[in-house]
Amino acid sequence: MRQIPETFVKAQHPIRRKQQRKSLQQPLVGRIRPQAPRNSQEIHSHEMQRGHSSILRITDYGGKLYLMPRLRAFATIYLLCLSLAAEPRFQAHIRRTTYGIPHIEARDFGSLGFGEGYAQAEDHLCSVADQVIRARGERAKYFGAGKDDEHLRSDIAMKALDLTTRASTMLARLPPELRDWYAGYADGYNRYLAVTGKDTIGGWCRGADWVTPITATDLAAYQQIILLVITQLAPMIATAAPPSGNAPAATAFIPYTPPDLASNGWGIGRDRSAEGRGMLLANPHYPWVGSNRFWEKHLRIPGKLDVYGSGLIGAPGVAIGFNRDVAWTHTVSAGKRFTLYSLDLVPGKATTYLYDKQERAMTARRVSVQVKQPDGGFRTVEHTVWFSHYGPIVNFPNLAWNAKRAVAVRDANWDNTNSAAQWLAMGRARSMKEFQAAHARYQAMPWVNTISSGREGIAWYTDSASTPNLSPEAIAEWLRLRQMDSATKRLYQQGIVLLPGSDSRFEWQIDKGARSPGVIAFSHMPQIERADYVFNANDSFWLANAGALITGPYSPLQGEQATARSLRTRNNALTLSLRSPDQPAGPDHKFTLDELGNAILSNRSLTAELLKDELVARCRQASQDLAQACDVLAAWDNRDNLESRGAVLFREWLGQFAQPDFLDKGKLFATGFNPADPVGAPRGLAPGSVPIENLTRAVNLLRSRHIALDVALGELQYADKGGRRIPIHGGDGFTDGLMNMERNARNTTTLEPMDNPKPVKGSAFLTEKGYPVVTGSSFLMAVDFTANGPHAKAFLTYSESGDPASPHFADQTELFRKKQWRPVLFEEQDIAAAVERDYTVSDAR
Numbered sequence: 001m002r003q004i005p006e007t008f009v010k011a012q013h014p015i016r017r018k019q020q021r022k023s024l025q026q027p028l029v030g031r032i033r034p035q036a037p038r039n040s041q042e043i044h045s046h047e048m049q050r051g052h053s054s055i056l057r058i059t060d061y062g063g064k065l066y067l068m069p070r071l072r073a074f075a076t077i078y079l080l081c082l083s084l085a086a087e088p089r090f091q092a093h094i095r096r097t098t099y100g101i102p103h104i105e106a107r108d109f110g111s112l113g114f115g116e117g118y119a120q121a122e123d124h125l126c127s128v129a130d131q132v133i134r135a136r137g138e139r140a141k142y143f144g145a146g147k148d149d150e151h152l153r154s155d156i157a158m159k160a161l162d163l164t165t166r167a168s169t170m171l172a173r174l175p176p177e178l179r180d181w182y183a184g185y186a187d188g189y190n191r192y193l194a195v196t197g198k199d200t201i202g203g204w205c206r207g208a209d210w211v212t213p214i215t216a217t218d219l220a221a222y223q224q225i226i227l228l229v230i231t232q233l234a235p236m237i238a239t240a241a242p243p244s245g246n247a248p249a250a251t252a253f254i255p256y257t258p259p260d261l262a263s264n265g266w267g268i269g270r271d272r273s274a275e276g277r278g279m280l281l282a283n284p285h286y287p288w289v290g291s292n293r294f295w296e297k298h299l300r301i302p303g304k305l306d307v308y309g310s311g312l313i314g315a316p317g318v319a320i321g322f323n324r325d326v327a328w329t330h331t332v333s334a335g336k337r338f339t340l341y342s343l344d345l346v347p348g349k350a351t352t353y354l355y356d357k358q359e360r361a362m363t364a365r366r367v368s369v370q371v372k373q374p375d376g377g378f379r380t381v382e383h384t385v386w387f388s389h390y391g392p393i394v395n396f397p398n399l400a401w402n403a404k405r406a407v408a409v410r411d412a413n414w415d416n417t418n419s420a421a422q423w424l425a426m427g428r429a430r431s432m433k434e435f436q437a438a439h440a441r442y443q444a445m446p447w448v449n450t451i452s453s454g455r456e457g458i459a460w461y462t463d464s465a466s467t468p469n470l471s472p473e474a475i476a477e478w479l480r481l482r483q484m485d486s487a488t489k490r491l492y493q494q495g496i497v498l499l500p501g502s503d504s505r506f507e508w509q510i511d512k513g514a515r516s517p518g519v520i521a522f523s524h525m526p527q528i529e530r531a532d533y534v535f536n537a538n539d540s541f542w543l544a545n546a547g548a549l550i551t552g553p554y555s556p557l558q559g560e561q562a563t564a565r566s567l568r569t570r571n572n573a574l575t576l577s578l579r580s581p582d583q584p585a586g587p588d589h590k591f592t593l594d595e596l597g598n599a600i601l602s603n604r605s606l607t608a609e610l611l612k613d614e615l616v617a618r619c620r621q622a623s624q625d626l627a628q629a630c631d632v633l634a635a636w637d638n639r640d641n642l643e644s645r646g647a648v649l650f651r652e653w654l655g656q657f658a659q660p661d662f663l664d665k666g667k668l669f670a671t672g673f674n675p676a677d678p679v680g681a682p683r684g685l686a687p688g689s690v691p692i693e694n695l696t697r698a699v700n701l702l703r704s705r706h707i708a709l710d711v712a713l714g715e716l717q718y719a720d721k722g723g724r725r726i727p728i729h730g731g732d733g734f735t736d737g738l739m740n741m742e743r744n745a746r747n748t749t750t751l752e753p754m755d756n757p758k759p760v761k762g763s764a765f766l767t768e769k770g771y772p773v774v775t776g777s778s779f780l781m782a783v784d785f786t787a788n789g790p791h792a793k794a795f796l797t798y799s800e801s802g803d804p805a806s807p808h809f810a811d812q813t814e815l816f817r818k819k820q821w822r823p824v825l826f827e828e829q830d831i832a833a834a835v836e837r838d839y840t841v842s843d844a845r
Contacts, residue, residue: 270457
């Protein structure tokens with residue numbers, strides 16, 4: 001808001017300056033926000049209104065509003081205000097309640113985005129700025145080439161994929177209200193940056209030269225990074241180069257690490273709910289550092305939208321949440337989002353491949369990247385990236401480009417431009433039928449399952465994520481190659497589909513009614529409605545309800561049927577089917593909101609329930625050196641709570657086994673997987689010496705680190721919050737079989753500094769500092785639809801703000817440590833009673 005200079009006011013009444021100064025101290029009566037600006041950053045956001053039109057905006061730096069006493073003076077200033085302070089394009093009202101949660105209200109979507117972008121920047125400007133630089137392909141410009149050229153490679157790939165152009169196309173195809181939303185979001189972010197200044201913003205990027213204003217296109221480009229899977233292959237795209245002669249190209253070896261993302265999602269129907277309506281449990285397992293964190297919010301446009309939940313930092317809207325009628329969550333799907341294609345090259349032509357025995361030339365895209373030098377100067381790197389008609393050529397591990405073969409990748413979300421529109425439609429749904437219709441209309445879920453329920457008491461699950469559509473003939477041949485071809489088999493074991501790219505039979509097929517040519521239509525996606533429950537824990541659609549398996553002629557690219565489920569999936573199924581030993585729903589077998597929350601944080605180790613007693617019995621028959629270990633395990637409560645003693649020893653024992661051991665009969669389990677009993681098997685401790693040998697290794701490891709065998713889990717497992725160590729409960733879902741998964745994993749998406757202690761040799765989990773929690777339970781939310789509307793409670797485990805100086809940097813982390821759920825404030829009376837900060841933001845100058 002532009003302030004009217006005092007010199008101007010004086011000039012209008014040179015004779016009556018004393019009277020004027022006195023009269024200026026009389027406050028104008030009108031509708032004024034009760035809270036004055038807290039600092040100069042908020043001065044622009046406060047205005048006085050009469051009725052619905054802005055009559056006058058005169059604000060001094062003390063936050064007071066004054067009115068000239070004489071009509072002539074009023075008219076003069078009024079006309080001046082009209083010329084200097086036109087009605088703002090964007091304006092939003094923000095109320096921050098306890099734990100810093102913003103409740104944002106606006107008159108339209110552009111203004112809603114403005115308030116959302118402003119409030120997001122208050123909490124996480126650094127993370128948004130970091131991802132914008134990544135999407136622009138400018139990391140090397142500000143940070144140099146990076147270790148092993150990681151920044152340079154990222155920039156080459158982002159520029160070659162032309163994310164900016166793709167973002168412009170995405171924005172052009174969005175409905176006008178969503179385009180306004182993105183534009184407002186960018187303007188809100190920029191407004192906060194302008195009034196705060198990069199040298200005084202909170203967080204790890206303070207004063208950085210890469211913190212600059214952003215555009216709606218920047219946000220949409222970042223959305224492309226989130227939606228596309230091939231952006232995770234950026235180093236492989238950047239290093240793929242044609243060979244010279246008969247030798248493979250001299251490119252760096254790029255390891256492939258599948259994304260370490262997981263989640264639990266529960267939809268409870270009327271038959272399993274104490275209220276007789278629907279319930280939902282959201283428990284995404286996501287990083288605690290960087291851009292893939294969730295940010296909690298309440299968004300409202302009177303008469304158009306009223307939705308509560310969370311979304312990833314930098315993403316407008318609510319991705320996991322609820323309204324008055326429906327609640328939903330997502331889990332990462334086990335289906336395939338991309339396929340690799342092996343291309344047979346024409347002899348002597350390294351950039352030409354055969355396609356149905358005809359020659360087809362690759363296309364080259366030349367990109368330029370600025371690279372910062374140690375002396376502060378720059379050099380320009382020119383690089384060529386090659387594309388087939390499927391997509392970019394990749395330098396995939398053990399499949400380097402040679403004289404005979406190159407490998408390309410095709411992404412099922414390449415043409416997905418409607419995910420934002422679908423999430424908005426989901427947030428507006430007034431019934432389960434409308435919620436399902438949003439999926440059918442847009443078909444834009446990128447790589448997630450959807451689990452939902454609502455006031456009607458219908459629990460619904462679907463894996464409607466974008467999936468390649470192969471012909472039955474192609475699927476049959478791929479299944480054969482999985483058994484016969486070593487490369488196809490090896491990649492399948494990594495969860496990757498490799499197809500013969502020189503044969504048109506392996507092209508993705510058109511499915512009538514699909515969003516885009518080549519992907520499977522929603523009508524052919526697996527889904528199920530239930531009155532008891534549905535769930536997913538990152539295994540395939542097959543086991544969404546233990547009593548009603550989803551079977552049918554689904555493509556194996558959508559997920560495998562009749563295959564082993566993870567221990568975490570099995571624990572979910574036992575809990576919801578009321579077969580777990582703790583009887584989570586009580587004697588009436590109907591969940592209350594508290595019982596639902598307690599169940600997900602029970603921290604029961606299914607692996608311990610299956611194996612510990614046999615292990616202790618076998619241990620007592622072994623060497624006397626294991627006597628203490630036997631006693632510690634026998635006394636353990638089979639849980640991974642902070643006070644649990646024995647959890648560490650059991651975890652280190654499990655860490656001595658290989659991943660396949662947890663899915664079938666082998667070195668760990670005596671009884672193998674049984675498709676007729678997918679929840680109950682595998683089970684029983686394997687015979688032989690391996691279990692005790694591995695226990696001996698675990699004992700020796702802990703003793704060599706001077707760690708007591710009965711150490712409490714809370715002494716070793718922690719979250720680093722600005723150098724402060726906060727104990728955290730939970731465990732590994734794959735090995736321990738816990739639902740509340742907490743683990744260490746390197747975050748590769750961000751440049752944000754993070755705790756990264758050195759791993760301890762011989763352990764799958766332990767580091768020099770213990771068990772740092774870097775990924776795991778993030779936004780936990782339990783929702784119960786009652787006769788009085790939705791009631792909910794939640795945690796944002798790493799807290800709402802990324803600024804270490806904020807009171808909301810670690811407050812919810814402390815709640816999570818204590819398992820103290822906080823109530824979600826959705827109704828107006830509850831919000832009004834808990835407001836800690838009330839302010840209005842606009843783009844008025």
